[in-house]
Amino acid sequence: MPDIGVTVDGVRYDDEVQARLPLAHYLRARGAGSDVPPGCETGECGACTVLVDGAAVRSCLMLAVQVDGRAVTTAGGLRRDDVARSVRRAFRRFRAAGCARCSSALVVAAVELLRECPDPSEQEIGGRLAEVRCRCGGHVEAVLAVREAADRLWGAARQTISDRVIG
Ligand code: FES
Ligand code: FES
Numbered sequence: 001m002p003d004i005g006v007t008v009d010g011v012r013y014d015d016e017v018q019a020r021l022p023l024a025h026y027l028r029a030r031g032a033g034s035d036v037p038p039g040c041e042t043g044e045c046g047a048c049t050v051l052v053d054g055a056a057v058r059s060c061l062m063l064a065v066q067v068d069g070r071a072v073t074t075a076g077g078l079r080r081d082d083v084a085r086s087v088r089r090a091f092r093r094f095r096a097a098g099c100a101r102c103s104s105a106l107v108v109a110a111v112e113l114l115r116e117c118p119d120p121s122e123q124e125i126g127g128r129l130a131e132v133r134c135r136c137g138g139h140v141e142a143v144l145a146v147r148e149a150a151d152r153l154w155g156a157a158r159q160t161i162s163d164r165v166i167g
Contacts, residue, residue: 004068008032009077017064023057024048026064027074035074035104046132049105050074056112056131075104083153084111090149096141098134105132106139110146118154122147 001016008030017026027036027050039047041060048059051073059072078084087110090096097103106129113120113128120128125146129139 002065002068004065006064006067006069007071009072009074015064019063019065021064022060023050023062023064023067023072024059027059027072032074032076034100035076037101037104039101044133045102046109047102047105049108049132051108051112054112054115056109073108075107078107078111081111083114083149086149086153087111087114087146090145090152091142093148094141094145096139096145098136101136102132102134106134106142110142110149114146114150114153118150120146120150 001018003014003016005012005014007013008027009032013030015026022041024036024041028038036048036050036059039045039060043058043061046058049056050059051057052062052067053070054073075084084107087107091103091107097106109128109132110125113125117124122143125143126139129142129146132139
């Protein structure tokens, strides 16, 4: 069996894994089950979304051996991340978290989007969140929440810059 060395939520693991072991299964075995809940396991639902070197991936579609030497971050690993904390707070304000099945994946997707695009339109947010298929309804509240999180994170800075440009 191949050996892998991987960092999961800031902790380094060196493990022997089966060559065909899905990353999602590996992460659950490493204790990340609440942030990588069981879903379709076929790449459809997005509930298993995590960051690999900062990019969102469906962990059921990757193999554990593919993250050898890389950093995997689940929603749990984003607890101290300012962007994730702002998103979580906004989800609570907008009651957008829904059930536990996809809330972690939504946080991960929102963090990835806000890191690459601090001022996204509602359309852009909706497009990104739609990659997580929610059985409990649409993502209307979640889109509003992510937009508000962006405003709280960077709105003042944007305002200052536009004041400087205009004024
Ligand atoms: S469990 Fe991975 S996409 Fe559904
Ligand atoms: S909030 Fe329940 S599946 Fe999305």
